[in-house]
Amino acid sequence: MSAAQPSPRTVESRGPLTGVVTVPGDKSISHRALMLSALAVGESRVTGLLEGEDVLATAAAMRAMGATIERSADGVWTVHGVGVGGLLQPAQALDMGNSGTSTRLLMGLVASHPITATFTGDASLSRRPMARVIEPLSRMGADVTASPGGTLPLMLRGLCPAVPIEYHLPVASAQVKSAVLLAGLNAPGITRVIEPVPTRDHSERMLAGFGAALSVEETPDGRVISIAGEAELRPQDIVVPGDPSSGAFWIVAASIVPGSDLLIRNVGLNPTRTGLIAAMRLMGADIVEQDARVVGGEPVADLRVRHAPLSAIEVPPELAPSMIDEYPALFVAAAFASGKTVARGAHELRVKESDRIAAMAAALGANGVSTQEFEDGLAIQGTGGEPIPGSGHVATRLDHRIAMSMAVAGLHARRPVLLDDAGPVATSYPAFFPTLDGLLGREPQ
């Protein structure tokens, strides 16, 4: 996961997107599948794992801490876990690459084991705030030495037995919630997290599925999640559903490019993840759910999405946690709507793989779209369905979602959109560009 040479890419209008696309495994669920399997006693099997760089960083880290993780030729992953409490001291620093989820969740795991780990990452990850996990994990007894500003590289010394805590999440973050719950797995007694606003609940679902004693209670203060520590996890066969955050690019692409008609298969529809679909429907998108089913304990459907005229909206801020990764794609949809879309209440976008408010304002602006930046969001003036001017350079800033969102914008532009580096898409969707070429009826480049 060393910094590769940038790989610039040009995206141009090539007509409608048609056909069938199957989205890859969910990134959040894939991380958790590897981590929990590595903590179960015995052999787990994971089908549909996302084989992107972020998830591979988690796999490498779990191997470095004692788990045996193998991929067979048919794409099924087999994990022999070490048991809760059984993680080993890694011999070298854990290279987290670009992955905030790997970093924060693994910090939680290490916090309650009698081991010390050093976490390093790329330039993007090394700028991201870790104080939000350092704070609760320190209360549980972990000893953390971080770089200035609470960033990577950092060294975390776990404590065993750790101190179970009750923690009110100060920020709507599934990563912080999960870090505390995972630390609680090996702490004696009950660890409790109270989240005022619901965030993605994959950790809760999967911990319960692996046999941890976990309860969720809705109270006037929010959701109270309690986990009993020193748990014994039972190995599982896991099928990872498709990632709605990856499906989002195709939903937006089909909606904005005239003549498009796509069947997007295997889209996870966990209600804590469906904000983009809700917002697109408010804008007038034509999205039909087909063959609703349950995969790996999560609701899944195929989505038929056809081009439709979009209208500007005020994006309901309460949707933010359920579409936090999808704002860049939504901003692109807004660039083709009639009227001015305003999204506020999304301050967290400033601390993702890049500052996504600034990155999208710059990228859209360079391609002739008028935007107005707020501290907590963006306003975008749409074209009313006309192509955007294009011909602008996009700084993708080591951020996969900026690269894919602006690639989608280039599909309905008068002149090509130029990405300075398409490499980051490999973190979450390595097959994105070949898939795009297929939907446009061309062979991969």
Ligand code: S3P
């Ligand atoms: C994730 C939680 C979210 C999301 C990230 C994945 C997870 O981050 O943006 O891509 O898997 O728990 P925050 O917890 O920082 O909101």
